[in-house]
Amino acid sequence: MAPAFSDAIIRVRDITVQFGSTRVLNGLDLDVKRGEILGFVGPSGAGKSVLTRTIIGLVPKVAGRIEVFGVDLDAADPAARRAVERRWGILFQQGALFSSLTVRQNIQFPVREYLKVSQRLLDEIMVAKLGMVGLRPEVADRFPSELSGGMIKRVALARALALDPELVFLDEPTSGLDPIGAGDFDELVRTLQRTLGLTVFMVTHDLDSLYTACDRIAVLGNGKIIAAGSMADMQASQHPWLRQYFHGKRARAVMG
Amino acid sequence: MSGAPTLQRIAQGSGLALRAGGSWTAPFAARLEDIVADAEKLAGSRPQIFIDVSQISKLDTFGAWLIERLRRSLTHGEVEAKIAGLSTNYASLVDEVRRVRTAPAVETTAVTIGGMLEQVGRSVAGIGDTFVGLIDMLGAVLAASGRVLLHPRDFRLTSTVHHLEQVCWRAVPIIVLITFLIGCIISQQGIFHFRKFGADIFVVDMLGVLVLREIGVLLVAIMVAGRSGSAYTAELGSMKMREEIDALRTMGFDPIEVLILPRMLALIIALPILAFLGAMAALYGGGLVAWLYGGVDPEAFLLRLRDAISIDHFTVGLIKAPVMAAVIGIVACVEGLAVQGSAESLGQHTTASVVKGIFFVIVMDGVFAIFFASIGM
Numbered sequence: 001m002a003p004a005f006s007d008a009i010i011r012v013r014d015i016t017v018q019f020g021s022t023r024v025l026n027g028l029d030l031d032v033k034r035g036e037i038l039g040f041v042g043p044s045g046a047g048k049s050v051l052t053r054t055i056i057g058l059v060p061k062v063a064g065r066i067e068v069f070g071v072d073l074d075a076a077d078p079a080a081r082r083a084v085e086r087r088w089g090i091l092f093q094q095g096a097l098f099s100s101l102t103v104r105q106n107i108q109f110p111v112r113e114y115l116k117v118s119q120r121l122l123d124e125i126m127v128a129k130l131g132m133v134g135l136r137p138e139v140a141d142r143f144p145s146e147l148s149g150g151m152i153k154r155v156a157l158a159r160a161l162a163l164d165p166e167l168v169f170l171d172e173p174t175s176g177l178d179p180i181g182a183g184d185f186d187e188l189v190r191t192l193q194r195t196l197g198l199t200v201f202m203v204t205h206d207l208d209s210l211y212t213a214c215d216r217i218a219v220l221g222n223g224k225i226i227a228a229g230s231m232a233d234m235q236a237s238q239h240p241w242l243r244q245y246f247h248g249k250r251a252r253a254v255m256g
Numbered sequence: 257m258s259g260a261p262t263l264q265r266i267a268q269g270s271g272l273a274l275r276a277g278g279s280w281t282a283p284f285a286a287r288l289e290d291i292v293a294d295a296e297k298l299a300g301s302r303p304q305i306f307i308d309v310s311q312i313s314k315l316d317t318f319g320a321w322l323i324e325r326l327r328r329s330l331t332h333g334e335v336e337a338k339i340a341g342l343s344t345n346y347a348s349l350v351d352e353v354r355r356v357r358t359a360p361a362v363e364t365t366a367v368t369i370g371g372m373l374e375q376v377g378r379s380v381a382g383i384g385d386t387f388v389g390l391i392d393m394l395g396a397v398l399a400a401s402g403r404v405l406l407h408p409r410d411f412r413l414t415s416t417v418h419h420l421e422q423v424c425w426r427a428v429p430i431i432v433l434i435t436f437l438i439g440c441i442i443s444q445q446g447i448f449h450f451r452k453f454g455a456d457i458f459v460v461d462m463l464g465v466l467v468l469r470e471i472g473v474l475l476v477a478i479m480v481a482g483r484s485g486s487a488y489t490a491e492l493g494s495m496k497m498r499e500e501i502d503a504l505r506t507m508g509f510d511p512i513e514v515l516i517l518p519r520m521l522a523l524i525i526a527l528p529i530l531a532f533l534g535a536m537a538a539l540y541g542g543g544l545v546a547w548l549y550g551g552v553d554p555e556a557f558l559l560r561l562r563d564a565i566s567i568d569h570f571t572v573g574l575i576k577a578p579v580m581a582a583v584i585g586i587v588a589c590v591e592g593l594a595v596q597g598s599a600e601s602l603g604q605h606t607t608a609s610v611v612k613g614i615f616f617v618i619v620m621d622g623v624f625a626i627f628f629a630s631i632g633m
Contacts, residue, residue: 145596
């Protein structure tokens with residue numbers, strides 16, 4: 001393929017994913033550019049999470065090609081794959097914190113596994129990451145079962161950011177947060193993107209997030225990307241689902 | 257990729273100036289720690305201290321924090337170490353780490369003899385709680401059974417049948433296979449040793465009494481504790497973890513009635529059936545070995561079996577089965593509901609369920625042995 005997309009950090013070509021006889025993704029193409037925040041929307045059950053999980057490699061695909069950081073994930077040997085995995089961070093929808101480890105251990109886990117650094121630095125980095133996601137160091141020795149839903153999201157983000165990745169996948173990061181918390185979270189993602197030069201792939205249903213945090217929006221429907229572009233492009237689109245989504249009652253409320 | 261990180265001292269009169277360069281990022285974290293530790297030795301009272309970061313090609317949280325750490329340790333009395341040449345890209349990152357307070361220390365609990373003794377003491381004291389928990393659950397299950405007897409419409413037949421399929425029907429192959437093999441082994445060993453004094457035929461007595469009275473039901477109960485007791489604990493435990501049991505309660509259902517009663521009943525029905533099938537399989541295996549290995553032909557085996565054992569042996573075995581099933585079920589359910597929020601806790605309670613289940617089954621067997629001996633059965 002032409003190297004025209006050299007600034008694309010994720011390049012997905014012609015992916016097909018099938019569960020039994022249901023085809024979830026059907027020849028889907030998608031590019032995520034370096035340094036952008038891509039908001040990914042679509043009706044419930046359209047396969048947004050499936051696409052995320054396919055890119056990460058948790059769901060097998062029937063056909064297609066996925067390149068992350070210019071590495072073809074199917075052709076890559078285990079060492080190359082590990083190198084890629086070290087450069088991305090993932091925030092799962094339910095947080096997926098390790099339930100038998102404390103917050104401190106959860107955040108330190110990837111760092112401890114990949115880098116040989118002192119316990120002191122591990123602790124300091126853990127506090128710094130907690131600070132970045134807006135948590136106080138006092139929560140460090142709590143277990144995930146002792147945290148609120150919003151705190152779990154934040155700790156999970158801190159863990160996703162533990163190794164200072166270049167790319168983060170956020171699966172519905174603001175669902176289950178109060179509007180102020182969600183607003184803070186959007187702000188946080190923006191700040192992190194600016195300071196750390198992150199690329200963010202965000203699956204979301206939060207219109208506020210789309211307006212305030214995202215640079216570009218991609219819409220999934222019928223197993224394909226039906227539209228991709230800026231907020232203005234989305235609002236100008238004549239696609240029925242898009243019109244409903246971006247001109248519905250809630251959308252008007254957000255736009256004021 | 258940019259080059260390895262560096263930190264040079266630039267001479268500056270009585271002051272101190274350090275110039276950082278290269279890539280101050282996570283992959284170099286270990287080396288950066290050493291560099292910073294070396295530089296910290298330069299701390300002392302100086303009129304001015306600068307850290308020049310303009311040559312840094314790449315900075316992330318690790319690098320930013322280590323520069324901040326260096327800045328803090330060089331700050332001395334009134335003289336504050338300053339960071340110079342910070343590009344706007346990284347300014348907010350450095351601001352961010354500047355707000356980091358020193359990390360709270362890790363709470364480490366050293367393994368001491370005192371601590372180990374304390375653990376033992378706590379476990380021993382916990383035995384009482386185990387019994388209270390079991391009796392509590394027994395009471396709750398009996399109360400729920402009472403309610404169901406008064407209102408038979410509340411009985412969950414579908415659920416009971418489903419669990420019966422899981423713990424009884426699906427357990428048949430493995431239970432039959434294992435008891436068959438045990439029967440073979442008992443018979444082979446019996447013949448091998450009895451032959452020395454020409455008492456081959458007595459192997460039938462031994463096999464009959466052992467299988468029907470003791471080992472048959474005991475083995476099956478142990479296998480059921482391992483197979484179904486653990487499954488009950490894991491099911492109830494993960495439902496507890498995901499707040500499903502709370503959800504049930506808030507909808508006005510009694511978890512004991514909905515979840516535990518059908519499971520208990522299924523187990524109480526299943527264990528006698530499995531014990532019976534197990535006993536038959538063991539006798540069959542024993543007879544087969546006696547015939548092929550010991551030369552006791554089937555006719556003689558059956559004749560001898562009829563003389564050697566009475567219906568009492570069989571009854572004793574089967575009376576024990578439902579009681580053991582109840583013990584296994586109660587232990588499994590108590591442990592399942594005791595699961596806390598973590599995966600580790602689920603594992604611990606599933607282990608405890610099997611260990612305690614087997615322990616109580618053996619204790620019950622001993623109690624029954626004394627009881628039946630004293631009533632002459």
